[in-house]
Amino acid sequence: MDDEGETTDLAATHLGIVQELHGLLSDWQQEIEALIPKPNPNYRPAPLEPGTDPAEV
Numbered sequence: 001m002d003d004e005g006e007t008t009d010l011a012a013t014h015l016g017i018v019q020e021l022h023g024l025l026s027d028w029q030q031e032i033e034a035l036i037p038k039p040n041p042n043y044r045p046a047p048l049e050p051g052t053d054p055a056e057v
Contacts, residue, residue, distance in 0.1 A: 003010060011018045029036065048054060 028034075048057065
C-alpha cells in the first residue's frame with residue numbers, strides 16, 4: 001500500500017480498511033456531537049475567468 005503522494009485511489013482494493021476508517025470516523029463524530037454541514041442548494045458559484053485553472057481557485 002505504498003502511495004505516499006496519494007495519487008492512486010486505493011479504496012476499491014482495500015474495502016475493509018475503508019469500512020473500518022469510516023466506522024471510526026462516524027463513531028468519533030457522534031461522540032463529539034459534530035455538526036455536519038449540508039450543501040446549500042441555492043449556491044451558484046461565479047463563473048471563472050477564461051484560462052483560470054479551477055484547481056488553483
